[in-house]
Structure formats: structure tokens, C-alpha cells
Amino acid sequence: MIKEIRFASHPEDVKKYTTKQLRDHYLLENVMEAGEITALYTMHDRLVTLGVVPTENTISLPAIDDFTKASFFTERRELGIINVGGAGTVVVDGEAFSLDKKECLYIGKGKQEIKFGSEAGNAPAEFYINSCPAHKTYPTQKGTIKDANRVDLGSKASCNERTIFQYIHPDGIQSCQLVMGFTELKNGSIWNTFPPHTHLRRMEVYFYFDMPEDQMVLHLMGTPEETRHLVLNNKQAVISPEWSIHSGAGSSAYSFIWAMAGENKEFTDMDGCKLEDIR
Numbered sequence: 057m058i059k060e061i062r063f064a065s066h067p068e069d070v071k072k073y074t075t076k077q078l079r080d081h082y083l084l085e086n087v088m089e090a091g092e093i094t095a096l097y098t099m100h101d102r103l104v105t106l107g108v109v110p111t112e113n114t115i116s117l118p119a120i121d122d123f124t125k126a127s128f129f130t131e132r133r134e135l136g137i138i139n140v141g142g143a144g145t146v147v148v149d150g151e152a153f154s155l156d157k158k159e160c161l162y163i164g165k166g167k168q169e170i171k172f173g174s175e176a177g178n179a180p181a182e183f184y185i186n187s188c189p190a191h192k193t194y195p196t197q198k199g200t201i202k203d204a205n206r207v208d209l210g211s212k213a214s215c216n217e218r219t220i221f222q223y224i225h226p227d228g229i230q231s232c233q234l235v236m237g238f239t240e241l242k243n244g245s246i247w248n249t250f251p252p253h254t255h256l257r258r259m260e261v262y263f264y265f266d267m268p269e270d271q272m273v274l275h276l277m278g279t280p281e282e283t284r285h286l287v288l289n290n291k292q293a294v295i296s297p298e299w300s301i302h303s304g305a306g307s308s309a310y311s312f313i314w315a316m317a318g319e320n321k322e323f324t325d326m327d328g329c330k331l332e333d334i335r
């Protein structure tokens with residue numbers, strides 16, 4: 057298992073960060089490792105981002121004792137999973153859920169044994185997971201693309217034509233604080249989340265996928281009046297502190313999974329930035 061803790065940051069400090077410091081604090085460079093679990097615990101709302109890639113053998117989710125001091129991972133946590141690889145299965149206390157690419161599974165607090173497997177070891181499932189502290193148990197539930205709430209946004213002329221698929225949200229799969237889904241850009245569009253926004257009530261993590269290996273996204277972060285960029289490639293993730301914008305322009309179309317945790321679960325509770333204020 058590959059694991060790491062990152063601490064929360066102050067916007068005044070981040071203004072002084074070099075490219076390397078920005079990447080060290082916010083970028084998750086290697087999320088998916090064959091046959092491995094990767095786990096990154098951020099102190100921004102104590103969200104844990106994991107990647108699980110079972111190849112020949114199934115992989116069990118351990119408690120990660122030094123992060124959680126719990127006897128099993130979901131003793132005080134909930135988690136949301138979206139598969140971005142080949143077909144796979146998640147077994148939750150003996151109940152099997154098959155997940156095709158882009159399908160979602162929410163697992164509520166209190167599930168003791170969680171196991172991940174792939175249908176074919178040479179085309180492994182790649183489970184992208186976000187977990188946050190939970191105070192009560194909501195039912196474990198699968199979501200297929202048809203179950204997701206679709207929101208079409210943007211336009212061809214603005215190069216930001218995209219569809220948001222909401223899985224774990226107030227009118228969909230229920231959770232304590234996790235909100236999660238993915239956004240797909242239409243071919244020819246490159247901008248996500250533009251115009252950008254902040255939401256002091258929630259932090260957010262973006263995981264970019266379905267991006268050609270030789271392409272990239274310039275992901276924007278920072279306060280609206282002091283922005284910075286990070287270069288992200290396929291299957292990399294980036295932490296967005298609650299005070300930061302999170303938006304990006306790619307050299308081609310791509311998709312990304314967004315996940316939020318914090319004070320509320322209101323997807324539309326955003327403070328939109330005026331383009332004339334962005335620096």
C-alpha cells in the first residue's frame with residue numbers, strides 16, 4: 057500500500073509556492089498502481105482519496121490504522137467509488153456489486169469487509185475512491201449512468217460544452233457529507249468549470265481521466281485574484297482547498313471525477329467568479 061498525509065494550507069502562503077511546492081502539496085501524481093492501493097489523506101475536511109487496481113488477486117481495504125485509528129476503514133467513514141477501468145466487482149460484507157466503467161458505488165459507515173476484484177487481470181478495474189468522516193449509516197447503493205442526474209452546461213462557442221453526471225448528491229444516492237460524480241467534455245471542448253467558482257463551505261478533489269496519454273490539462277487553482285496552474289496528465293488528481301477556484305483547460309477533451317466534503321452538500325452553493333476579477 058502506498059499512503060501519504062497532506063496538511064491544509066493558507067492562501068497567503070500558497071501565493072509564495074514554487075511549481076514544485078504546489079505540486080507537492082496538491083497534486084496526486086500516481087493514483088492508479090497495478091495490484092496496489094494508494095491512499096492520500098488530506099486535512100482539508102479529512103477527505104481520503106484512494107486508487108485500487110486489482111490485477112490477478114482481489115484486494116481488501118485495510119483500516120489504515122495510522123490514518124484512522126479505527127478497527128476497519130468505514131468504522132467512522134463513508135466512501136464513494138467510481139470505476140474508471142475494466143469491469144470489476146466490489147464485495148461489501150459478502151454482497152457483490154459489479155461495476156462497469158463510470159458506474160458508482162456508495163458504501164455507508166459500518167461495513168467491515170470491503171474487497172475489490174477485476175473481471176480480467178489484463179484489463180483491470182481501476183476503482184477511484186473518496187471517503188470522508190460519517191456520523192450515521194446510509195444504505196450501500198450502486199448507481200449506473202442511467203441513474204445519475206444529468207446537467208448539460210456550456211456551449212461549443214465557449215469551448216466548454218460538457219455534461220455533469222451527479223451520483224452522490226441530495227436528490228440521488230444519500231450520504232452524510234460526500235458529494236460525488238463526474239463531468240464529460242464534448243469533443244472540441246477543453247474548458248471545465250468555466251467561469252470558475254469557489255465554495256468556502258466545501259473542499260473538492262478533481263481526478264482527470266479519459267485523456268489521451270500525450271495530452272494534458274492546465275488546472276487552475278488559487279484565489280480568483282491570485283491564480284496558479286498545475287499541469288495534470290491522465291489519471292492524476294488535484295486537491296482544491298475550500299478557498300480555491302478549480303477549473304482547467306485541456307489540450308483535448310477529457311472527463312473528470314469531482315468529489316466534495318464539508319459544511320453542506322448543496323451542489324449549487326457556489327460563489328461564481330466574474331471573469332473581470334480573475335488574475
Ligand SMILES: O=C(O)C(=O)C[C@H](O)C(=O)CO
Nearest residue numbers: 218220239248249250302314
Ligand atoms: O464542469 C463543471 O462545471 C463541474 O464539473 C463543476 C464541478 O462539479 C464542481 O466544481 C462542483 O462544485
Ligand SMILES: [Zn+2]
Nearest residue numbers: 253255260302
Ligand atoms: Zn466546485
